[in-house]
Amino acid sequence: MAIGRFAGTAGEWLRGAGPEADIVISTRIRLARNVDGFPFQTRANPEQRRELADLLQGALKEVLTKERPLYVDVEKALDLDRQFLVERHLISRDLAGGEGPRGVVVTPPEDVSVMINEEDHVRLQVLHTGYQVRDTWKRADALDDALQERLPPAFSSRLGYLTACPTNVGTGLRVSVMVHLPALVITKHIEKVFYAMSKINLAVRGLYGEGTQAASDFFQISNQVTLGKTEEEILKTLESVLPEVVRYEREARQSLQRDNPSRLEDRVWRAYGVLAHARTITSEEALEKLSALRLGVNLGLVGGVDIQAVNELFILTQPAHLQKLRKDELEPAARDVARAEYLRERLKGKTK
Amino acid sequence: MAIGRFAGTAGEWLRGAGPEADIVISTRIRLARNVDGFPFQTRANPEQRRELADLLQGALKEVLTKERPLYVDVEKALDLDRQFLVERHLISRDLAGGEGPRGVVVTPPEDVSVMINEEDHVRLQVLHTGYQVRDTWKRADALDDALQERLPPAFSSRLGYLTACPTNVGTGLRVSVMVHLPALVITKHIEKVFYAMSKINLAVRGLYGEGTQAASDFFQISNQVTLGKTEEEILKTLESVLPEVVRYEREARQSLQRDNPSRLEDRVWRAYGVLAHARTITSEEALEKLSALRLGVNLGLVGGVDIQAVNELFILTQPAHLQKLRKDELEPAARDVARAEYLRERLKGKTK
Numbered sequence: 001m002a003i004g005r006f007a008g009t010a011g012e013w014l015r016g017a018g019p020e021a022d023i024v025i026s027t028r029i030r031l032a033r034n035v036d037g038f039p040f041q042t043r044a045n046p047e048q049r050r051e052l053a054d055l056l057q058g059a060l061k062e063v064l065t066k067e068r069p070l071y072v073d074v075e076k077a078l079d080l081d082r083q084f085l086v087e088r089h090l091i092s093r094d095l096a097g098g099e100g101p102r103g104v105v106v107t108p109p110e111d112v113s114v115m116i117n118e119e120d121h122v123r124l125q126v127l128h129t130g131y132q133v134r135d136t137w138k139r140a141d142a143l144d145d146a147l148q149e150r151l152p153p154a155f156s157s158r159l160g161y162l163t164a165c166p167t168n169v170g171t172g173l174r175v176s177v178m179v180h181l182p183a184l185v186i187t188k189h190i191e192k193v194f195y196a197m198s199k200i201n202l203a204v205r206g207l208y209g210e211g212t213q214a215a216s217d218f219f220q221i222s223n224q225v226t227l228g229k230t231e232e233e234i235l236k237t238l239e240s241v242l243p244e245v246v247r248y249e250r251e252a253r254q255s256l257q258r259d260n261p262s263r264l265e266d267r268v269w270r271a272y273g274v275l276a277h278a279r280t281i282t283s284e285e286a287l288e289k290l291s292a293l294r295l296g297v298n299l300g301l302v303g304g305v306d307i308q309a310v311n312e313l314f315i316l317t318q319p320a321h322l323q324k325l326r327k328d329e330l331e332p333a334a335r336d337v338a339r340a341e342y343l344r345e346r347l348k349g350k351t352k
Numbered sequence: 353m354a355i356g357r358f359a360g361t362a363g364e365w366l367r368g369a370g371p372e373a374d375i376v377i378s379t380r381i382r383l384a385r386n387v388d389g390f391p392f393q394t395r396a397n398p399e400q401r402r403e404l405a406d407l408l409q410g411a412l413k414e415v416l417t418k419e420r421p422l423y424v425d426v427e428k429a430l431d432l433d434r435q436f437l438v439e440r441h442l443i444s445r446d447l448a449g450g451e452g453p454r455g456v457v458v459t460p461p462e463d464v465s466v467m468i469n470e471e472d473h474v475r476l477q478v479l480h481t482g483y484q485v486r487d488t489w490k491r492a493d494a495l496d497d498a499l500q501e502r503l504p505p506a507f508s509s510r511l512g513y514l515t516a517c518p519t520n521v522g523t524g525l526r527v528s529v530m531v532h533l534p535a536l537v538i539t540k541h542i543e544k545v546f547y548a549m550s551k552i553n554l555a556v557r558g559l560y561g562e563g564t565q566a567a568s569d570f571f572q573i574s575n576q577v578t579l580g581k582t583e584e585e586i587l588k589t590l591e592s593v594l595p596e597v598v599r600y601e602r603e604a605r606q607s608l609q610r611d612n613p614s615r616l617e618d619r620v621w622r623a624y625g626v627l628a629h630a631r632t633i634t635s636e637e638a639l640e641k642l643s644a645l646r647l648g649v650n651l652g653l654v655g656g657v658d659i660q661a662v663n664e665l666f667i668l669t670q671p672a673h674l675q676k677l678r679k680d681e682l683e684p685a686a687r688d689v690a691r692a693e694y695l696r697e698r699l700k701g702k703t704k
């Protein structure tokens with residue numbers, strides 16, 4: 001299927017560029033919308049969902065004409081392809097595991113993905129590399145406006161946008177910033193960050209969002225509240241805190257480099273040694289070692305490997321990606337062997 | 353001092369050649385002797401010990417003329433040099449830590465070392481690479497005969513050779529074979545080997561002999577009893593058992609390769625990955641990882657590194673060796689850094 005052309009690369013948002021890219025992987029804006037005149041998913045019958053899917057697909061093709069987007073019919077997709085899209089952060093686990101007519105519109109650089117018939121009729125997502133709250137928001141807002149011109153949203157002048165779940169009512173906005181905080185984890189200051197976030201109603205989640213554990217040293221920081229605040233206020237809350245988190249991580253990195261450089265270098269190079277030589281490796285261990293390698297590359301301790309390559313490996317070594325790369329369904333043990341093989345191909349002999 | 357010329361290489365016995373060299377590192381014969389007419393060390397005064405040292409040094413220079421041996425006055429040697437000789441298995445910890453006139457006569461390939469004024473007046477050691485009980489014994493026996501012609505030993509027709517400690521009375525002979533048994537350790541069958549050895553009065557010791565723990569996967573198997581048996585009987589006991597140990601280890605290696613080749617290769621290559629990339633490493637971890645690497649080289653899983661190089665690293669990464677190589681006294685933390693540095697120099701980019 002068409003999405004196969006993505007395998008072997010990762011989305012634009014993993015380019016490792018943009019402001020604060022050594023710490024902030026990506027910025028994501030998500031808008032939850034429903035089409036006026038249609039019942040919410042939970043009450044819609046298959047015919048209504050089919051009609052919605054067709055309507056939205058048509059409208060989004062117009063909105064995104066220049067981007068030449070791809071439509072993936074998630075209902076008809078193979079399990080492996082669904083998992084592949086989840087791993088690339090293009091669809092949610094809920095959309096992958098759902099039922100009935102549903103799909104996703106994706107732009108080729110993967111900076112925009114719009115899920116159709118997820119919990120809400122529309123989940124519009126814009127994903128940019130680095131710390132880019134404003135630009136990401138502007139893009140999402142413009143796409144939302146263009147879509148609303150074609151399909152008016154369910155909206156209440158009292159509540160704002162109406163959504164299937166009350167947690168999204170109001171703005172329907174979630175701003176989410178993915179950060180890499182290895183030094184705060186090593187120095188055991190990460191709990192303080194979590195605590196500070198919870199105080200101002202920000203959520204900290206793992207690499208794969210809601211319901212997934214914070215994996216390794218990667219965290220998604222996002223707003224919890226969508227109601228009773230303007231979009232501007234939500235953006236500002238994130239913008240008031242993120243620079244502090246970045247500064248805090250940067251200080252922790254400096255203190256590691258100052259206090260025990262050998263130990264830090266050792267951690268980084270051992271991680272590289274394992275990644276470039278292991279013959280079998282789980283995705284958890286790969287993630288942990290790639291995190292250490294990423295820190296080493298960012299601190300200039302490892303040369304010859306660029307951040308984009310390391311960022312991409314986080315995605316490309318996930319189970320569905322490995323199976324697409326190997327063009328074969330693989331049992332977990334065989335995946336661990338394939339993962340080690342792929343990491344060696346990409347990393348062995350590359351460092352300086 | 354003269355022994356400095358040894359640093360950077362290891363003795364002939366670590367050449368990794370000779371019969372069963374994939375499993376048997378070396379064969380060692382040790383003879384305990386005392387010079388007739390002199391009291392044992394415990395009762396000898398400094399003047400008598402000095403006289404003994406001079407007499408023995410002179411006699412050994414004659415016996416070993418062709419070999420152009422080196423004499424190290426251990427009493428006057430620096431602590432670092434003493435430790436250096438211990439690490440190379442040329443002198444015992446007891447001789448290093450002793451007092452008064454004492455020394456060692458060493459041949460340049462380090463296949464013969466004769467300690468003077470250790471527990472006994474003479475501890476004659478012949479050390480050959482691989483499994484070579486007979487040849488090693490012949491060499492030791494001939495040197496012993498030649499020495500006895502010059503300085504008759506304390507001998508009783510009822511007991512045999514008289515020694516300071518009753519455990520060595522009789523033949524004064526210890527045959528000791530150093531074996532590498534990683535597969536028996538991995539498969540947890542090593543305890544059975546220990547049990548079988550103890551049943552026939554063989555001792556199993558660690559890399560640095562008596563009183564040291566069996567380090568990693570290296571063991572010295574030797575006779576416990578020296579009295580009431582002829583030299584021939586002692587040699588035969590070892591010869592009856594060693595081929596079984598070798599066969600047992602070889603079977604364990606085959607079963608590892610057959611049952612889970614990925615896991616075995618993974619263990620070997622991860623060990624290499626750490627050895628070739630770590631920035632700080634303790635001697636215990638280095639030993640453990642070198643053991644896995646040695647197994648990999650012997651099973652043909654790793655190319656480009658030869659067994660001699662790996663064998664040598666066991667010795668060259670010991671604390672005193674590192675300090676001599678770096679020409680500097682180093683604290684333990686600095687030694688761990690220097691050890692990692694040296695391992696990288698020797699191993700990085702060498703494998704295929």
